[in-house]
Amino acid sequence: MSGVDAIVDVEVGRVGMDAPASRIGDDAPRPDGVPKVTGDFAFSSDLWHDRMLWGGTLRSPHPSAVIRHLDVGPALALAGVYAALTHEDVPGSSTYGLERADQPVLADGVVRYEGEPVAIVAADHPATARRALDAIVVEYEPIEALVNSELAEASEPIHPDGNVFRRIHLRHGDQTVVGRSDLVSVEGIYEVGMQDQAFLGPESGMAVPDGDGGVDLHVATQWLHADRDQVAACLGLPSDRVRLSLAGVGGAFGAREDLSLHVHLCLLALRTGRPVKMSYSREESFHGHVHRHPARMWYRHYANSVGDLVRVEAHLLFDGGAYASTSSAVLANATCFSTGPYRVPSAEVEGVAVRTNNPPCGAMRGFGAVQTCFAHEAQMDLLADALGMDPVALRRRNALATGDVLITGQRVTGSLPVVEVLDACAGHPSAAVRPEEPMARPGGAGRTADADHVVRGEAVALGFKNLMFSEGFDDSSEARCEIRDGVVTITSACAEVGQGFVTLVRQIVGEVLGTSEVVLEPASTVGIGSAGSTSASRQTWMSGGAVQLACEAARSDLLTRIAGDYEVPADDLSLVDGQVTGLPDGYSPSLTEATGEPVVASVVHRHAPTVPLDSDGQGDAHVSFAVSAHRAIVDVDPDLGLVRVVELTTAQDVGRILNPRQAVGQLEGGAAQGVGLAVMEEVQVEGGRIRNASFTDYLIPTALDMPPVEIAALVEQPEPGAPFGAKGIGESPTISSTPAVVGAIRSATGLALPRVPVRPEDIALADRDPVKSSPEVAA
Amino acid sequence: MTATIARTLDEACAALADRPHAVVLAGGTDLMVEANRGGRDMEDVVVVDRIPELRGWAQHGGSLRIGACTTCAEIGDGELASLVPALAQAARTVGSPQIRNAATIGGNLGTASPAGDTLPVLAALDAEVEVRSASASRMLPLHDFVIGPKATALEPGELIAAVHLPVTDGPQEFLKVGVRNAMVISVASLALVVDRPGRNVRIALGSVGPVPIRAVEAEVLAAERIDWSGNGILDSEVVERVCELVADAARPIDDHRGTIAYRRHAVDVLARRSLRRALASEEERNGL
């Protein structure tokens, strides 16, 4: 590789060697924590090479158009421009995709969403690259965009693969109960807007040609190996000629599961023979990654008069936008978890994910369960109201537990402490007081509300989701542990995107091998197999488990060797505080002495197998489940429709806590994303065009919008089969926080609020009981 | 590209005379955002935030002169804040602490955004903008200075030196509606100034028109009907009518930040609330 030392070394993985060994359960600090706060951490946008060129992408201004003419000649004629490429320059597969390869690397004659890449350039300076993009001549013939997901199925296909990504028709239990006259039923239509992952580090990376036809790509991603395979296919190269290394990731939340600039960078680097860097602007980033699926959902719940759920019917329509991405898996999750963590003996759920000319949607924290949780929790509150029951009591009465059967027909065999989580959260004392400080009222710094303009509401919600990949996916993670001269070197391709794998590795090594002398190799595709994606709440289980098994195997090999040397049973020996103990005469060699001759162990870790859903949406499709609860207390200014979340309390099913500090971090951050979806976060799309592609207008919660998260309980019921009994915890906080906040706004205002995010006008301009109108100025 | 870091007002004016189309850079909180988005050609830049004459404020009798490079943080705090409370309230709603430390009042005027938060207050106070060039100095009333959305009356070679406004005796309010509780662009805002000795009321609206709007009819009605000699209170029917007139004065648009209907509704609510705060007795105010 040429000039590689000039690339900023992104050493997220290297941990200090002088600290005492961390153990499972410790508050071990993140090795990348301080550098991230001080600005020393190298993000992918900091990549640098002295000989590098700058890449740029020309994107479609139209959500739907035919390209009549495309000429990159004028760009190439500019001084300082080294390459300008179109679809004709893609040597391998012209399309890519995580589930199916339906998305063009560069548009070929037609564009299907605003922002679709049409051409790419490499130039000596970002400004030259911008001028080159301006010089490219494209003639578009706009065609009417298909932007209404409800019309997608019946419309002309906008892609050769058709307009339906997937349909799941789930039927469970007795389908004849509907006619029973003794049932109470409630019905609602719910809508979830398009949320963005809103990570801070925009897409960036650098491709470096190896001079031999291959390429090294440094990029911020969630899944190095899946990227590599897709990139290699598009480049027409064997996988081993394309090497990916993880560059510093500035947040992911699902938005880095799909390719973005990966193939473009490699094409430009291979064409120019020079390293090429690209870094999206914020606006470009909004067009450059998938978003959370907007959804329209119809629900009807039936219960008997004492509040036992009898049946749930639902229609789920998910707008996947122009290309497939992970729509099919998102829809499966939405459908399977559409009824929440409740016993539902009879269900009929039809889920459809469709293609439109809207921005492509795919993975985002919560992955399908977020949308349906908003709906099923609203339904549970409606039902409680119809039955005259306390909403918490209704939930408790119907709570799933180990041994129960899901609407997919799968029996829950692992831990599932729904009642424990619900009771801990709902029963937690509230510390919420009426704020004295005007800034602490709805409207915040704008000082819009006086005390008597504010009403308070409270609600509890439960969230439910699978952990790991589902539906028969052969999910694996490989890890290697080498112990040499007392230093443990761990190799894994697990992408650290902020979840804390780099911390956990040190704790696992401390726990299993009793030492703090740990080096975590930078994550790459070289010399190690896939770790799978950092998504689906799966890396602690999958890659943490792989590291644990690799460490155990290395320890076993080492102790067996020493036991052989000293002719003692291996079972007598252990590794404690960097020493081998249990040898005769109190002799205890240090780990350094014991590993002058190294031991190495590699392990590929798999979770229990699953099966695809059958034609009725039934089957043991999931590995494990997790439940979470949130209670929100909100203050609302009904006249202006402004909201202030006053308190957020949570309890979560975590299996076992591996690092309390990191666990709390996940719960807080995830809840903030849920609050955002509840009251402000939406990619506003009109006619297929994004209206707010900036952080000026795509609003995420500030410190004045996000209350402290009260942790009522981290419920520890170890999960059988999971490393150390720990469940993945990253997604749950985002799932139940949104419905809790909206439920609380409903309780404060009496409004139905069937859509998130709740906009000020949804409250202020709703038809409201006149008694709630604003107090008059005293005469 | 050239960049002149001016140390005196004369230096800045001279640099602008040399390159009349140079861009003036103060805190950069608007300009850099624009530059990063590629929306502004910045061939020549004149940096003005280190010019002592443009910083800080002074009181001359009943009038204040606030230097163009005075920051929102400075306006929101201290003695100045007690002299023009509504301006301080507006300045405190701008961005975040980091932004307020850099953002200047001159920059807010220079950008002349319909959502610029200090503008409704300056409009309500009939502020005047002191404009300088190498050869001249002129004073422009705010409504002659802000001539359209993001458009000012500045000529090439001119810069904003200061803004002049009166110190009034009476309550002032600034209220701003945004979708987020802080660091948010205003969807609608309202500034209210009650001048007791002058027996007049001024109401200006932000983010509901191309430029800050004075709700003149509402002002006149309120001034007429306030019981100036007594406890300064308006009866509720009059309040209704004043708020209606305020809402009528708004000329909002539909955009991704808010709808016409919501914006009109919001200024109505803001008018009601600001009047109540301003006209409430001491005792009532404590209960708010």
Ligand SMILES: Cc1cc2nc3c(=O)[nH]c(=O)nc-3n(C[C@H](O)[C@H](O)[C@H](O)COP(=O)(O)OP(=O)(O)OC[C@H]3O[C@@H](n4cnc5c(N)ncnc54)[C@H](O)[C@@H]3O)c2cc1C
């Ligand atoms: C995150 C963020 C949040 C923000 N929030 C708000 C908000 O809540 N409310 C709000 O009103 N604004 C907000 N703004 C916008 C901005 O901070 C304000 O408009 C600020 O007052 C601009 O001042 P500045 O000194 O930074 O101006 P600059 O960016 O330096 O300049 C702005 C414009 O004014 C011109 N200019 C500056 N000084 C002079 C001068 N002396 N003479 C002539 N022309 C001049 C410049 O040429 C330029 O056109 C926000 C900006 C950011 C980045």
